[in-house]
Amino acid sequence: MKFFVDTADVGKIKDLAETGMVDGVTTNPSLVAKTGRDFSEVIAEICSIVSGPVSAEVAATDAPTMIAEGRKLHNIAENVTVKVPLTVDGLKACRTLSDEGTMVNVTLCFSSAQAILAAKAGATFVSPFVGRLDDIGSNGMELIRDICEIYANHTAFKTEILVASVRHPMHVVESARLGVDVVTIPPSAIRQLYNHPLTDKGLDAFLKDWAGTGQSIL
Numbered sequence: 001m002k003f004f005v006d007t008a009d010v011g012k013i014k015d016l017a018e019t020g021m022v023d024g025v026t027t028n029p030s031l032v033a034k035t036g037r038d039f040s041e042v043i044a045e046i047c048s049i050v051s052g053p054v055s056a057e058v059a060a061t062d063a064p065t066m067i068a069e070g071r072k073l074h075n076i077a078e079n080v081t082v083k084v085p086l087t088v089d090g091l092k093a094c095r096t097l098s099d100e101g102t103m104v105n106v107t108l109c110f111s112s113a114q115a116i117l118a119a120k121a122g123a124t125f126v127s128p129f130v131g132r133l134d135d136i137g138s139n140g141m142e143l144i145r146d147i148c149e150i151y152a153n154h155t156a157f158k159t160e161i162l163v164a165s166v167r168h169p170m171h172v173v174e175s176a177r178l179g180v181d182v183v184t185i186p187p188s189a190i191r192q193l194y195n196h197p198l199t200d201k202g203l204d205a206f207l208k209d210w211a212g213t214g215q216s217i218l
Ligand code: G3P
Pocket: 006, 026, 027, 028, 129, 131, 132, 164, 165, 166, 184
C-alpha cells in the first residue's frame, strides 16, 4: 500500500520524505490556500522533492477550461497528477486528459456509483473521502469496502483506490486490511501512526537500565 502525504506544506513534505515512506503527495485548493504561496511554484517545488504522483487540482468547473488547466498543470512536471472533481464535466476532463497520457485523480467521491463512473472515465486514482463521510454519521470505510469489491469484480477497471480525508490511524489500518492501493494521510496522522505509549514506556525503562550498566556501545 502506497503512502501519499496530504498537504501542500513543503517543509513538512521534506521532513517526511526523509523517512523514505512518501510515495506521493496530494494537495487541494484549501491546502494550497493555507500556504499563502503561488500554486505553480508550490507544485513545482513538491515535484522536485517527491518523484511519485503529486496531485494538483483544477479550479474550473467546465470541462474545456478544466482540460486547459490540467494541461498547464501537467507541464509543470511529469509526475503532476491532475485532480478533477467528480462531476459530469470533471469526468469529461478526466477522459480527455487520461487519453493524452496524463495521470488523473478524481476527487470528492462519496458513493460507489461515483467510483464506478471514475473508473469508466479512465481515472488513474479515485479519491473517496472517508473522514467527511464519518463526519455526517455515515461509515467512510464501508464505502471503501464496497469500492474494493466492485473494482475486484471488473478487471477492466484500472483505477487505483486512493483513500482520502484520513483522520486517524485506524483509517490507515483498515485501508491496509482491505487491500487498497493508496492512502493519503495528513502529516499529523502520519506522526500518530508511530505512537504507542508502551513503546515510550519500554524505551524509558531500557535506557534507564542501560545507563545503570555504565557501558557505551561506541
Ligand atoms: O485531499 C483531500 C482530502 O484528503 C481532504 O481531507 O480532512 O479536508 O476532509 P479533509
